Amino acid sequence: MNKGKERTYTILKKRGIKRVLIANRGEIALRIIRACRELGIESVVIYSEDEKDSLTVKFGDKSYNLGKSKNYLDIKKIIKIAKKSGCDAIHPGYGFLSQNPKFARLCEKRKIKFIGPSSRMIEKLGDKIEAKRAMHKANVPILEGVKEDLRSEKQAASAAKKIGFPVIIKASAGGGGKGMRIVTKQEDISNAYQSASKEAINAFSDGSLYIEKYVEEPRHIEFQILADKHGSVIHLGERDCSIQRRHQKLIEEAPSPALDGELRETMGEAAVNAVKAIGYEGAGTVEFLLDKSRNFYFIEMNTRIQVEHGVTEMVTNVDLVKEQIKLAEGAKLAYKQEDIKVEGHAIECRINAEDPSNNFAPSPGTVVNYLPPGGPGIRISSSCHTGCEITPQFDSLIALLICHGKTRQEALARMIRSLDEYIVEGVKTTIPFHKLVMSKRQFSRGNITTSFIENNKIMEELKEIKQKKETLPKDKRVLIVTTAVTQYLAKKQQNNKNKSNPWLMAARQDAMNQSSFEE
Known part of the structure; x- marks a missing residue:
């Protein structure tokens, strides 16, 4: 985002918030501090007990030790710290408690402003069945499915038969790809139902499920919206989040290469009308699936700032976190939809401490060398540094690498260059995965869907690359080692010839001096 061109979309007559507690950590906490x-x-x-040397502690105005890492989810403890430190607002960031209605409700009860929508709205939109009902009422297209929670495997099987395969069973309280199972035939319903319910209980403490038609190879398109308390709503264009693995976003871009002006206007208008109809306030994201016939369907609404919000910031020059805070203070939107301008193109790669050649296995450890790329149009959102610990109990995100250009091809060229420049040593990262995706002709052409990784055999190719590096023939390994040793010894011998030993020279001088005295 160009700070010199930053646009302010809201008007705030009087500042209401003086001190904010950030109920989060890492990259997003540092982003909110700024x-x-x-x-x-x-x-x-x-911060948790092993994060006392983090950048968030260094740059925050005040810091409080939470103790164990699990306490990031301790609502009462966090509220107690907020009251003790004199905070009049809490920003939840993303993840953790950001979409927890109980947390928002306790903030309201204790007279602390929750920077986000009301607890009632979070609860309504957090329930995927309830959210779909609200969208259907607002005339937003939704996928065919059961408009209530499933009561049993038997009901799931009956519903699947009626809808037609393939179907997807999803957690009602879910998000982030948890509690989802795609089912292509009747006999797989039982296993899918049981495993999805178990995963949903572990992730959300709620095993409720629903079922709907599964769209094969769609695009995942989301619209960023801002809504004030006076009933005004605008969208800031879309993001294409189609490059995913197991429903987890890996690469995002804006604008989507799949949308023309007419479809963008239609989808954006649907998102805005839906938000107006439900009376939403604050920053949020309305998410759609776009099928091969260019039909779109609502899937969910996120009531928080998104991980990928920086992509929109790069093409609109608006600071979404600042706007979110101002809207929580009661600011009024200053612009109409026709005033919103999108400039250029931005692509984001999520750099995680994971081994992509080993099914994205986590790679915790110490970052012993960290050097991010630079140059025109490059943005790094990160709290990582040399000596930083990547711990297994938290998300493995190292950085969000965002590249902006006047065109998609310029943004892509800058991303390829930046990935080549990026140095992270001590842990394995997803940089090789991103390099491979960027090199594919289909990605360059913008031909991407949620099945891109499978269709382009990205995982198989990553494993082949790894095997080639690890399986050198024995004679070649011996040759490499002996050549290296020979060169090292030869260089050392040459250096010894050219280099005078100061102790030897001193001894010779002393001997000469003694000889002259004897004479």
């Missing part, structure tokens, strides 16, 4: 500082708001950060 937004608060620019708004003249003090930031209070919380």
